[in-house]
Amino acid sequence: MLRKCLHQDNVNQVIEKSFFNNTISHSILFTGDYGSGKSTMALYLAALNHCTSENKPCFTCEDCVRIRNLTHTGVIFVNTDNAYSKLAALKTIFEENGIIEKLIIELNFIIRDIKYRIESGYLNNSGTKNKKKQKENEKRLEKIDEYFSLDSKLIVDENNINSALENAKFLAEQVKNDNIPANSIRSIMSSVYKSNFKGKSVVIITGIHKMREQGANAFLKTLEEPPKDTQFILCTEEPDNILPTIKSRCNIISFNSINTGNACRIAEKNWGLNVSGSNVDDVGGILERISGSNRINRHEIIDNVIGDISGNLFSYVDDKIKDGEFERVLYEINNILLHKEINQNKNITVQNK
Numbered sequence: 001m002l003r004k005c006l007h008q009d010n011v012n013q014v015i016e017k018s019f020f021n022n023t024i025s026h027s028i029l030f031t032g033d034y035g036s037g038k039s040t041m042a043l044y045l046a047a048l049n050h051c052t053s054e055n056k057p058c059f060t061c062e063d064c065v066r067i068r069n070l071t072h073t074g075v076i077f078v079n080t081d082n083a084y085s086k087l088a089a090l091k092t093i094f095e096e097n098g099i100i101e102k103l104i105i106e107l108n109f110i111i112r113d114i115k116y117r118i119e120s121g122y123l124n125n126s127g128t129k130n131k132k133k134q135k136e137n138e139k140r141l142e143k144i145d146e147y148f149s150l151d152s153k154l155i156v157d158e159n160n161i162n163s164a165l166e167n168a169k170f171l172a173e174q175v176k177n178d179n180i181p182a183n184s185i186r187s188i189m190s191s192v193y194k195s196n197f198k199g200k201s202v203v204i205i206t207g208i209h210k211m212r213e214q215g216a217n218a219f220l221k222t223l224e225e226p227p228k229d230t231q232f233i234l235c236t237e238e239p240d241n242i243l244p245t246i247k248s249r250c251n252i253i254s255f256n257s258i259n260t261g262n263a264c265r266i267a268e269k270n271w272g273l274n275v276s277g278s279n280v281d282d283v284g285g286i287l288e289r290i291s292g293s294n295r296i297n298r299h300e301i302i303d304n305v306i307g308d309i310s311g312n313l314f315s316y317v318d319d320k321i322k323d324g325e326f327e328r329v330l331y332e333i334n335n336i337l338l339h340k341e342i343n344q345n346k347n348i349t350v351q352n353k
Contacts, residue, residue, distance in 0.1 A: 002040075002043045002044065002047060002064065002068040003040060003044070003059070003270070004044060005037035005040045005041045005044060006037070006265070006266045006269060006270070007037075007256065007258060007262040007266065008037050008041065008255055008256060010256075011030075011037075011041060011253055011255055011256075012041075014253060015041065015044075015045055015048075015253075016048075019045070019048050019049075024231075024251075025250070025251035026226050026230065026231050026232065027223050027226065027231075027232045027234070027249055027250040027251065028045075028231070028232070028233050028234065028250060028251050028252075028253060029208070029234045029235075029236065029239070029242075029246075029247060029250035029251070029252045029253070030042065030234065030235045030236070030253055030255060031235075031236055031237075031239045031252060031253070031254050031255065032237070032254060032255025032256070032257070033237060033255070033257050033258070034237055035258055035263075036255040036256065036257060036258055037255060037258075038206070038235040038236075038255055039079065039081075039204070039206050039235055041255075042204040042206075042233040042235060043067060043068075043075075043077070043204070044057065045202070045231075045233060046072075046075045046202040046204065046233070047059070047063075047064050047067050049074075049199075049200050049202055049231065050063040050064070050067060050072065050074055050075070050200075050202075051063055051064050068109070069112055070112050070113060070116040073195070073197050074195075074197045074199055074200065074201050074202060075201070075202045075204070076120075076122070076191060076192070076201070076202070076203045076204065077113070077116065077204045078122050078123065078180075078184070078188060078203070078204065078205045078206070079113050079117065079204075079206045079207075080123070080177040080180065080205075080206050080207035080210055081206060081207065083110055083113060083114050083117075083168075083172040084169060084173060086110050087107075087111075087165055087168055087169050087172055088169070090103065090106065090107050090110070090165070091165050091169075094158075094165075099158055099161060100271060101156055102270065103271050104155070104156055106271075107161070107164070107165070108155075110168070111144060111147075111164060111168045112148075114168055114171050114172050114175055115141060115144055115171070117175045117177075118137065118141065118171060118174065118175060119141075121187065122184055122187050122188050122191075123177050123180065123184050133174075136170070137171060140167045140168075140170050140171050141171070143163070143164075143167045144164065144167055144171070147160060147163070147164040147167075177207070177210070178210065179210045179211070179212055180205070180207070180208070180210045180211045180212065181212050181214075181215055182212060182214035182215035182218050183215075184215065185211070185215040185218045185219050185222075186218060188203065188205075189218075189222055189227075192227050192230055193227060199229065200229045200230065200231055201227070201229060201230045201231070202230075202231050202233065203230060203231070203233070204233045204234075204235070205232070205233075205234050205235070206235040206236075207235070207236065207237075208234040208236045208242060208246075209236045209237070209238040209239070209241040209242050211242075216242075216243050216246060217243075219246065220243060220245055220246055220249075223246060223249040223250070224249065232250075234250065239252070
């Protein structure tokens, strides 16, 4: 989604300062949790590169609108997130809360992303060789085009939204990408080298850790001898699963994790959702589901480490994580492991430091 990334002040400062000082790297690697804003920042940087307004990015000029709609010829956006799960989450949210107009912007971006994946063919495992299904895909894509051609008043109609959701969910089944094969890298680079675009091309690849070995080696050669006027913005949740030689050729920028409190503030800012203490977890969950976050159950992690324990520690961990004090959680667990003898049925209480 094209907007400024909230609660990532340090990242914003680094990106903007290096961009306006003309010192920004041609290869950047964003690392951080699901939902921390990596792809948002990547599109924001693409807008900085292409916006024609004095105050960049303006989000309203022709270039910014094209970036938002994934139709800009100078921007390649290769997204490997699970689009189906995002659509399913939005459908649930609309069913439970009614149509929220600001979330329709999120919906439309996800649908455009699905359409872009299929039509660009960059991820060559995103299509199908089944002729019957190909025709069905074409039919669904036509329906999507009809949806985007609707008047702004009609595009927020519940029936039209539900129809768009169902068509997009069908197409999303074709674009679940668990890996980035070598042919995809070759296809992306072929487009960059053959492009007639005058200006800096921006290549955004999310889930870069999903590259297969051959693809990673092919991409490494590209980073070693990058095309002229091309910027690569790579995103990952698993930096340890990326070739060290790729990481060494990138400027690595780490994103903060988004705790529940900040998630709620983002929901209020971006979508106009009013948040109270009673529904903090629900709104935080909305952000996570839309951003594709697959947060591992925190209780399960602790239970696997130190065995069956009482609800006292669970409650403590929940409160501390909500407050953004995850380091304190690790400190307490470390103390338990070092200084407590853990029995299967032993009741554990946490002492304040």
